[in-house]
Amino acid sequence: MPAPWPWPNCQFPILVKPSDRSGSEGVKVIRTSKEFNSILNHQISRNLVIEEYLEGPSYSIEVIGIAGNYQVFQITELEMDGDYDCKRVLAPVELGDQLIREFEKITLKLASDLSLNGIMDVETILQNGKLKVLEIDARLPSQTPTAVYYSTGVNMVE
Structure with missing residues (x-):
């Protein structure tokens, strides 16, 4: 990874x-x-x-599933603030098809390797053209479902 x-x-x-x-x-x-x-x-x-220490834009993707059947959602960009961590979630992102496929592949592999039963998000940072995984949050995120919904019409809670 x-x-x-x-x-x-x-x-x-x-x-x-x-x-x-x-x-x-x-x-x-x-x-x-x-x-x-x-x-x-x-x-x-x-x-x-x-x-x-890595510098660059930060991206997130949600994955949901059970028993090896997983679905990823739209990738979002996270804008950070020194005092409050994530201050804004943006969608859609301009990441490029190859990086989008790579990010989805990484996320699906993590979900499978962890035998995910539920939802989690994977955060990455893009530095020098390469995505690096920063963290996994095994919870329903606060801002991302709203950004994804207004950008795609997909309601990940449903």
């Missing part, structure tokens, strides 16, 4: 985030080893995710 490189297999800048929080809460971009050592000294008791 294409994903950010974990520390120490990547270079600065890196992303340090608590594994027990949601969204951008507690997330820090670290640009130097001095800054990194300072963070580690203060958060030694926490479980941290430390990985390559």
Whole structure:
């Protein structure tokens, strides 16, 4: 699965985030080893995710299904805010057919590998023409069903 490189297999800048929080809460971009050592000294008791920092547009796709029968929905673009995480969901997106097919393939494989029974979304970031999986949320998202509905007429709740 294409994903950010974990520390120490990547270079600065890196992303340090608590594994027990949601969204951008507690997330820090670290640009130097001095800054990194300072963070580690203060958060030694926490479980941290430390990985390559990626910049680029962020995309999301929902997948729903049961017992190996899965359906993906429209890909949406996520606009982020430093204080509130996702501030807006846009649809449709200009991603290109090849990247759309790649994203759908990744999502369907994750759903199958996890034996999904329900709904989840997969978030990616596009950096240097490549999609990298950032996270999976196993829940009905708050904004995406509305964006998909008004863009396509498809009601994923139904």
